[in-house]
Amino acid sequence: GENVEQHPSTLSVQEGDSAVIKCTYSDSASNYFPWYKQELGKGPQLIIDIRSNVGEKKDQRIAVTLNKTAKHFSLHITETQPEDSAVYFCAASIRDSGYSTLTFGKGTMLLVSP
Amino acid sequence: DAGVIQSPRHEVTEMGQEVTLRCKPISGHNSLFWYRQTMMRGLELLIYFNNNVPIDDSGMPEDRFSAKMPNASFSTLKIQPSEPRDSAVYFCASSLGRFNQPQHFGDGTRLSIL
Numbered sequence: 001g002e003n004v005e006q007h008p009s010t011l012s013v014q015e016g017d018s019a020v021i022k023c024t025y026s027d028s029a030s031n032y033f034p035w036y037k038q039e040l041g042k043g044p045q046l047i048i049d050i051r052s053n054v055g056e057k058k059d060q061r062i063a064v065t066l067n068k069t070a071k072h073f074s075l076h077i078t079e080t081q082p083e084d085s086a087v088y089f090c091a092a093s094i095r096d097s098g099y100s101t102l103t104f105g106k107g108t109m110l111l112v113s114p
Numbered sequence: 115d116a117g118v119i120q121s122p123r124h125e126v127t128e129m130g131q132e133v134t135l136r137c138k139p140i141s142g143h144n145s146l147f148w149y150r151q152t153m154m155r156g157l158e159l160l161i162y163f164n165n166n167v168p169i170d171d172s173g174m175p176e177d178r179f180s181a182k183m184p185n186a187s188f189s190t191l192k193i194q195p196s197e198p199r200d201s202a203v204y205f206c207a208s209s210l211g212r213f214n215q216p217q218h219f220g221d222g223t224r225l226s227i228l
Binding site for chain 2: 039091095102106107
């Protein structure tokens, strides 16, 4: 089955700096890669996603890049703010028997200090 | 718009008791997923439904776990009998369609088995 590795497990930055979180996946058939933000006591919230026919996608301060050859994808957050502090999860989707499911990375705890 | 609604938010019970977790997916969504989140294992997919039919329950840890979806607006996850190692946060998510669609999560049920 699919295996998703996520790094780093924790990331501390100063407000205004950029943050980068990286993920690798094992199954070359994976074709959908969402990123989720989870705040304390809440469920994961989708913040951005990318499909295998696209190399990069941007939404305001958040961008995701995908390298299918190397089987890795990254989340970039620019001009970080304290409210960006949360746990971020990457995921990879694979189609199997007519359905698709997500395999999640173990998460990155991002701390943005004022 | 109402998101995915889970109840109860917190459950504390003694070992051996039956536990029932409830989920109301987003109206119109036809795929429903149950996940378990722990520090050690991260987010694990337990079971998923499409059009109220269970598609894959290979993630269900033991026969003590069962899930049902009697209609498009309600699903339950039951543990009987419960054990301390079942303590975790259980999430329900829903999506529109079968392939690579964004999954929307509820805020979870924090389950503690004493």
